[in-house]
Amino acid sequence: xxxxxxxxxxxxxxxxxxxxxxxxxxxxxxxxxxxxxxxxxxxxxxxxxxxxxxxxxxxxxxxxxxxxxxxxxxxxxxxxxxxxxxxxxxxxxxxxxxxxxxxxxxxxxxxxxxxxxxxxxxxxxxxxxxxxxxxxxxxxxxxxxxxxxxxxxxxxxxxxxxxxxxxxxxxxxxxxxxxxxxxxxxxxxxxxxxxxxxxxxxxxxxxxxxxxxxxxxxxxxxxxxxxxxxxxxxxxxxxxxxxxxxxxxxxxxxxxxxxxxxxxxxxxxxxxxxxxxxxxxxxxxxxxxxxxx
Amino acid sequence: xxxxxxxxxxxxxxxxxxxxxxxxxxxxxxxxxxxxxxxxxxxxxxxxxxxxxxxxxxxxxxxxxxxxxxxxxxxxxxxxxxxxxxxxxxxxxxxxxxxxxxxxxxxxxxxxxxxxxxxxxxxxxxxxxxxxxxxxxxxxxxxxxxxxxxxxxxxxxxxxxxxxxxxxxxxxxxxxxxxxxxxxxxxxxxxxxxxxxxxxxxxxxxxxxxxxxxxxxxxxxxxxxxxxxxxxxxxxxxxxxxxxxxxxxxxxxxxxxxxxxxxxxxxxxxxxxxxxxxxxxxxxxxxxxxxxxxxxxxxxxxxxxxxxxxxxxxxxxxxxxxxxxxxxxxxxxxxxxxxxxxxxx
Amino acid sequence: xxxxxxxxxxxxxxxxxxxxxxxxxxxxxxxxxxxxxxxxxxxxxxxxxxxxxxxxxxxxxxxxxxxxxxxxxxxxxxxxxxxxxxxxxxxxxxxxxxxxxxxxxxxxxxxxxxxxxxxxxxxxxxxxxxxxxxxxxxxxxxxxxxxxxxxxxxxxxxxxxxxxxxxxxxxxxxxxxxxxxxxxxxxxxxxxxxxxxxxxxxxxxxxxxxxxxxxxxxxxxxxxxxxxxxxxxxxxxxxxxxxxxxxxxxxxxxxxxxxxxxxxxxxxxxxxxxxxxxxxxxxxxxxxxxxxxxxxxxxxxxxxxxxxxxxxxxxxx
Numbered sequence: 033x034x035x036x037x038x039x040x041x042x043x044x045x046x047x048x049x050x051x052x053x054x055x056x057x058x059x060x061x062x063x064x065x066x067x068x069x070x071x072x073x074x075x076x077x078x079x080x081x082x083x084x085x086x087x088x089x090x091x092x093x094x095x096x097x098x099x100x101x102x103x104x105x106x107x108x109x110x111x112x113x114x115x116x117x118x119x120x121x122x123x124x125x126x127x128x129x130x131x132x133x134x135x136x137x138x139x140x141x142x143x144x145x146x147x148x149x150x151x152x153x154x155x156x157x158x159x160x161x162x163x164x165x166x167x168x169x170x171x172x173x174x175x176x177x178x179x180x181x182x183x184x185x186x187x188x189x190x191x192x193x194x195x196x197x198x199x200x201x202x203x204x205x206x207x208x209x210x211x212x213x214x215x216x217x218x219x220x221x222x223x224x225x226x227x228x229x230x231x232x233x234x235x236x237x238x239x240x241x242x243x244x245x246x247x248x249x250x251x252x253x254x255x256x257x258x259x260x261x262x263x264x265x266x267x268x269x270x271x272x273x274x275x276x277x278x279x280x281x282x283x284x285x286x287x288x289x290x291x292x293x294x295x296x297x298x299x300x301x302x303x304x305x306x307x308x309x310x311x312x313x314x315x316x317x318x319x320x321x322x323x324x325x
Numbered sequence: 326x327x328x329x330x331x332x333x334x335x336x337x338x339x340x341x342x343x344x345x346x347x348x349x350x351x352x353x354x355x356x357x358x359x360x361x362x363x364x365x366x367x368x369x370x371x372x373x374x375x376x377x378x379x380x381x382x383x384x385x386x387x388x389x390x391x392x393x394x395x396x397x398x399x400x401x402x403x404x405x406x407x408x409x410x411x412x413x414x415x416x417x418x419x420x421x422x423x424x425x426x427x428x429x430x431x432x433x434x435x436x437x438x439x440x441x442x443x444x445x446x447x448x449x450x451x452x453x454x455x456x457x458x459x460x461x462x463x464x465x466x467x468x469x470x471x472x473x474x475x476x477x478x479x480x481x482x483x484x485x486x487x488x489x490x491x492x493x494x495x496x497x498x499x500x501x502x503x504x505x506x507x508x509x510x511x512x513x514x515x516x517x518x519x520x521x522x523x524x525x526x527x528x529x530x531x532x533x534x535x536x537x538x539x540x541x542x543x544x545x546x547x548x549x550x551x552x553x554x555x556x557x558x559x560x561x562x563x564x565x566x567x568x569x570x571x572x573x574x575x576x577x578x579x580x581x582x583x584x585x586x587x588x589x590x591x592x593x594x595x596x597x598x599x600x601x602x603x604x605x606x607x608x609x610x611x612x613x614x615x616x617x618x619x620x621x622x623x624x625x626x627x628x629x630x631x632x633x634x635x636x637x638x639x640x641x642x643x644x645x646x647x648x649x650x651x652x653x654x655x656x657x658x659x660x661x662x663x664x665x666x667x668x669x670x
Numbered sequence: 671x672x673x674x675x676x677x678x679x680x681x682x683x684x685x686x687x688x689x690x691x692x693x694x695x696x697x698x699x700x701x702x703x704x705x706x707x708x709x710x711x712x713x714x715x716x717x718x719x720x721x722x723x724x725x726x727x728x729x730x731x732x733x734x735x736x737x738x739x740x741x742x743x744x745x746x747x748x749x750x751x752x753x754x755x756x757x758x759x760x761x762x763x764x765x766x767x768x769x770x771x772x773x774x775x776x777x778x779x780x781x782x783x784x785x786x787x788x789x790x791x792x793x794x795x796x797x798x799x800x801x802x803x804x805x806x807x808x809x810x811x812x813x814x815x816x817x818x819x820x821x822x823x824x825x826x827x828x829x830x831x832x833x834x835x836x837x838x839x840x841x842x843x844x845x846x847x848x849x850x851x852x853x854x855x856x857x858x859x860x861x862x863x864x865x866x867x868x869x870x871x872x873x874x875x876x877x878x879x880x881x882x883x884x885x886x887x888x889x890x891x892x893x894x895x896x897x898x899x900x901x902x903x904x905x906x907x908x909x910x911x912x913x914x915x916x917x918x919x920x921x922x923x924x925x926x927x928x929x930x931x932x933x934x935x936x937x938x939x940x941x942x943x944x945x946x947x948x949x950x951x952x953x954x955x956x957x958x959x960x961x962x963x964x965x966x967x968x969x970x971x972x973x974x975x976x977x978x979x980x981x982x983x984x985x986x987x
Contacts, residue, residue, distance in 0.1 A: 050480060051437055168688030171967045173925025180959050183947035184699045219432040220443075223493075226392050227447035227500065228420035237446060241437040260813045264929050267815055268944065283816060287933075294823040301816025308811035316807070 051245075058321040065321075068313035075307055078126035086120035090277050099293045110296035112282065113289055118296055122303055125277035128189075129304065132271065132278070133259030136193055140200035141251040147201070148208020149243060153216055153235055163209060169202045178261055182270040192271040196262060200254055207250045211243045249322055252315040256308040263304050279303050332406070333367035333641055334536055335391070335423075335504060340364040340400035342386055346609070358608050360386040362560040364400070365638040368504065373530070373537040375551030375568065377544060377583070381608060383560040384540045388508045391538070392425050421451060424497035428509035430489035434481040441466065441477035444496045451500065458499075465495040468532075469525060487518035491525065498533065506538045511546065523550060544587050548572050553644060556580050559606045559616040562635055566645035576647045578621045615650065627657040675975060682971050689967060690742075693960045694735050697952050738956070747957035752949045757957035760942060765961060768931070768938030772923040774855060775862035780916045782863070783870025790871070791878025802871065809868025818861040818933040825857060832857050835935035858934040862927065866919035873915045877908040910980040917973035921966045 059065050078085065087108075094115035102110045109118040151162040169177070181195030215221065216239065224234045263280025265271035272278040274285065279300040286297040341364075343357040361383045368374050376384050389395045391402060393409060393416060404422060407414040424447075427433045434443055444462035449455060463473040469491040481489055490510060497505050507526070511519045523546065530537060541547050547554060551568045556577065564577040575581045582601045601620050606612070612619050618628035633648040633656070650656040655664030741748070747757035783806075790802035826834035832853050881904050890900055928940030935941070939958055946954040 050439075164684070165688075168685055168692060171685050171689050171970070172692070172963050173922045173966050175922070175926030175928065176959065176962055176966075179928055179943065179947070180693075180696050180955075181699075183943075183955065184696045219427045219429055220435045222394055223425070223427065223433050223496070224435075224446065226394060226420060226425055227450050228417040229446070229450040233450060237438075238435050242435065256811055263813065264815060267929065268932060270947070283819065287819065290819060290823050291827050294827055298816070298820055298823060301813055301819060304813045304816060305811065308813065309807065312807055312811045 055318075055321045059317060062317045062321065064313055065317040068310045068317065071306065071310035072314055075126055075130060075310065078123050079130045080127075082124040082127050086117075086123045088117040088120045090116060090120040090124045091275060092116060099289055099296065101293055102295060109299060110293060112296070113285060118299060121277040121282060122279070122299060125279050125282060125300065126303070128272055128276060128278040129259065129263055129280065130307070132189065132192060132196075132262035132266075133307075134255055136196035136200055136262070137251055137254050137258050139193075139197045140204050140254075141247070143197070144201040144204030145208045145244065145247050148205040148210075148247070149212045149235065149239065151205070152209040152212025152243075153231065153239060155213070155216070159209070159213075163206075166202045166205050169198075170206070174199050174257075175261065175264075178265065179268070179270065182265050187270050187273055189272055192262060192265050196258060196265075199261070200258065203254070204247065204251060208243065208247050211246050212239060215239055215242045245322065249315065249319050252311070252318060255315070256311040259307055259311070260304060331369050331642070333403075334370040334405060335368035335538075336403040336406075336641075337364060337366050337387075337391070338401055338403070340387070340390055340402070341398045342383075342390055342395065343398045356609055359560050359611055360608060361390060361397075362611075363635065364557075364560070364562055365635050366555055366562060366565060367638075367641070367643075368536060368538060369553075369644070370503075370536055371534065372552040373539055373550055375547035375554040376538060376540040376557060377542065377547050377554060378557035378563075379583075380542070381559075381606070382557040383608075384557055385508055386560075387557070388425065388506050388538070388540055391506060392423060393419065417451075421500050422502050423504045423506065424500055424502040425506040425508060426490070426493045426497050426510040428512055430486050430493055430513065431481060433493050434489060436481055439478050439480060440484070440492045441473070443481075444492065444499050447496065447500045461499060462495070465498055466492070468498075468529070469495045470521075471495075485518075487514055487522060490514060490522055494522075494526070494529070498529065501533075502535070504536045504538065506540070508540045509542070510539075512541060512543065519546070526550070544572075544584065556583065559611055560608055561616060562638060562648060563617065564647045564649075565638055566647075570645070576652055577617075577649050578623050578651075579617050582620075582622075615648075623651060623660065625658055631656060674978060678971060678974055678978075682967060685967055686964065689963045690739055690960065691735070693956055693963060694738060696959065697956045698731065742957075742960065747960070748953035750946075750951055750954040752945070752951045752954065757953050760954065761939065761957050761961050764937065764939040764942040764958075765965075767936065768924060768927050768940065771855065771858055771862065771931075771936060771938060772920060772927060774859040775923055776866060776916060776920045778859060779863035779866030779919065780870055783867040784874050784912065786867070787871040787874025788878055790875040791882065794875075794879045794882070799875070803875065806868040806871035806875070809864050809871065811868075812864055814861055814865055815929040815933050817864060818858065818930050821857050821861055822933070858930050858936050861933075862923055862930050866916075866923065869919060870912065870915055874908060874912055877911055878904055881907050910977045913980070914973050914977045917969060917976070921969040921973075924969075925962050925966055 088106075094111075097107065097111050097115040098113055099115075100107045100111040102108070104110060107117050107119070109122065112118055112121065147162060147166075151159045172180075178195050178199045181198060182192055185191035185195060221234060221238055224238050229237075262271060263278070263283070266278050266280030267284045269284065272281050274281060282300040283297075283304075286300070289297045340361055342361040343359055346356050346358060364383070364387060366374075376387070378384050386395070390397050393402075402409045404414060404419055409419045410416050434440065438446075441459055441462040444465060445455070445458035448458040448461060453461070463477055466473045466476055471488060471491055476484070476488070481492075484492065493510070494505075511522050514522060526537070527550065529535065537550075539547065539550055548568055553566065554568045554571045555565045556563045556571075556579065558579050564571065564575065564580045566576075571580065572584060575584050586601075606616065606620075612629065614627075614629040614631055615621070615624075615633050618624040621628065628650055631650060633650050633653060635646070635648045637643050638646045638648075650658040651660045654662040738748070745758055747761065749755070750757050750760055753760065786802045786805060790799040790806075793799050822834045825832045834857075836854055890903060924939075926940075927936075927938055928943050930936070931938045931940035932944055939962055942954065943958050943962075945951070946958060
């Protein structure tokens with residue numbers, strides 16, 4: 033070896049924008065992204081700081097002030113069937129509603145990705161065994177499975193979280209397996225095997241970086257569904273128990289009030305609707321930014 | 326007086342790979358694709374062995390078998406006398422010695438890694454520390470003609486095809502192997518870029534003392550770069566020999582036909598008649614006897630029954646050979662020589 | 671082709687077995703003694719044991735599973751603890767009601783979804799497209815139980831045009847397709863149709879845009895084909911996937927009708943499921959879930975088969 037090659041170039045090489053850098057650049061140019069992101073941030077702020085932002089105590093009931101309309105003095109968005117301030121309950125309710133919606137997706141993302149990547153990389157019999165088991169759960173419509181599981185386990189936040197997580201694991205695992213199988217057959221994975229690396233290193237260095245992106249975007253599209261489903265469980269009485277403020281539960285208890293104060297009764301659902309739209313738009317713009325190679 | 330017998334660096338004996346075909350629900354189908362059937366050859370230290378043949382002849386499968394990226398159905402590969410995968414030569418150690426450059430330059434690189442990270446990955450797997458591996462990657466980039474300050478931090482999609490292939494070559498060299506297998510490595514490049522990369526390969530071979538196995542369907546390129554050439558047909562070796570000798574005086578009828586199909590700039594050497602007749606081969610049900618016999622202009626009845634012998638091709642010191650009954654004394658072919666008194670005895 | 675169909679049908683059998691297992695296991699996940707709901711609090715040991723034997727709760731779980739499956743295959747899903755009627759009868763009546771609702775909802779959703787999706791895909795990237803896309807995002811994002819409530823507020827409470835709940839005069843057993851009954855069907859069906867509408871619109875839009883962008887369409891136009899001719903080609907290419915999506919949506923509606931049926935007090939399977947859960951009526955719960963899940967599995971197979979008949983490429987893969 034001649035000495036000229038033994039010395040390193042002095043300056044550090046210029047690092048160019050990677051894949052995520054490019055996705056980020058595309059996404060910030062999308063106006064829909066900004067609208068959706070600001071709504072989501074506002075909701076998250078409500079969830080985090082709820083108890084301090086709310087003007088009144090969400091649990092303070094007053095039988096004299098039941099079902100006041102929107103715009104009443106002291107009750108800007110009206111009051112519910114127990115006389116509690118709707119605005120405060122809606123704000124504080126964000127915490128539980130968002131928590132019940134987002135947490136199952138996060139858990140299912142972790143578990144489902146692990147299962148799917150394992151099945152996708154291992155191939156052969158392991159793959160078949162895992163995916164056929166997943167198929168059995170896929171054979172249930174998700175709402176039915178969620179309700180059946182919740183119904184079987186009983187009401188309560190923990191049980192609802194468990195059943196929702198179980199409902200979302202199969203679709204995420206499927207996506208993970210599909211993407212991993214594609215990546216596994218690429219030449220650069222073969223080249224990595226040819227370098228003598230073991231399976232664990234290959235998955236860590238070469239597979240994960242190429243696979244987690246698409247799975248993540250798919251998972252974000254599930255958040256809205258999860259929120260609606262979680263609130264739906266509370267609506268049926270299977271999730272959060274009273275008197276906790278949660279939008280789905282509030283819809284349930286206010287149902288009978290639709291003849292008396294229809295618009296107050298409809299408010300919690302409107303919050304769910306807005307949250308769902310925001311997350312769907314966010315996920316859509318992220319997917320659009322990623323599709324563009 | 327015989328030249329001293331050179332010990333082969335790589336010796337392939339009886340290599341077989343059959344791919345099973347799936348049966349459908351009624352039990353039809355099944356059978357195997359005989360992709361590689363009883364292949365024997367050697368690779369001598371310091372040479373470039375060219376491998377040519379039609380699509381489907383088994384060149385790429387052989388390359389992957391050499392790299393142990395797929396498991397052989399039968400046969401063995403010996404590196405420097407030691408059997409690959411045995412206790413003397415565990416697989417991971419063998420992988421350091423033999424590396425491969427693939428045809429598709431883009432698909433061979435992880436789109437999420439910078440090219441210096443891609444190159445540094447191999448050494449890191451074998452225990453080289455991060456800093457040293459990256460330094461080695463950068464010096465290799467300089468070697469293949471890509472200035473590290475400009476290129477090291479780039480991603481594959483920001484490079485041209487020729488540049489990516491240089492990166493792949495640098496990546497193959499990062500483990501300091503002794504043999505580099507080039508599987509159609511320049512086939513996808515523009516001609517001018519191809520010439521540059523070929524010259525780079527020759528320079529690197531001299532500088533690092535490498536041995537190449539160069540697989541290609543482009544006969545001109547193979548002639549340019551190879552010391553010896555091996556011709557494959559339908560999963561078997563048809564002929565092996567020194568490059569110039571093989572191109573000037575091909576012996577196997579298939580080699581003759583292959584070479585006469587090369588387009589030439591010489592107006593006196595136009596191809597007037599299609600060199601090969603007959604149906605293209607089917608590796609699922611290959612013809613019996615010599616596999617080339619349905620298309621061979623010199624075929625006779627015996628060719629459909631007797632398989633030409635190839636065992637000699639793997640023996641040390643045997644640098645050329647032909648798998649054809651015409652060149653086997655005593656085979657029964659009318660053009661074959663009669664066995665000498667010694668052989669008949 | 672035949673091989674593919676055979677394989678597809680055979681493959682369903684282990685899935686069905688798995689589904690039955692999950693149904694059975696689900697219900698036995700429930701903590702607590704299944705007898706609690708039927709027994710008076712001070713029931714004697716004797717009575718408890720009698721009932722336990724009667725309902726088969728004293729046998730081992732695998733035994734219970736196989737005897738349940740065996741009887742189910744013969745059409746006997748046990749007796750509802752709460753109503754004392756055979757589960758099969760209850761479920762089948764409810765299924766018919768839900769089907770009425772779900773089929774109407776699917777048809778509405780499919781029709782408008784295709785319309786919006788097609789228009790959006792044809793005029794892609796114009797304001798029509800963006801408008802339709804926005805509508806379909808709204809459709810997909812809406813919590814349907816809330817939408818039901820809003821529709822009830824607007825059309826029943828405020829305007830009093832349509833009834834809020836129920837399945838019509840004479841209960842669900844005397845269904846006739848007359849206005850008296852249909853007006854009970856309208857609100858829940860429209861509510862149910864919104865989400866499938868959104869999904870179908872999105873899918874059709876993507877399909878149409880993709881087909882129109884392909885080169886063979888340019889070739890057709892160059893051949894001199896009229897707009898109507900191109901339209902027919904697009905429909906032929908989009909039909910398999912669109913129909914598949916519609917079939918799947920029908921399946922989801924069947925399984926997921928519980929929320930809407932609760933809002934509108936529609937006497938379908940969802941409503942039945944609801945009461946089974948709250949009354950902890952295990953045989954009814956098991957039976958309902960099993961029937962719904964099986965419906966979904968069969969529907970999936972039918973959709974797959976129809977799709978492969980319409981799109982020969984699928985059978986070859």
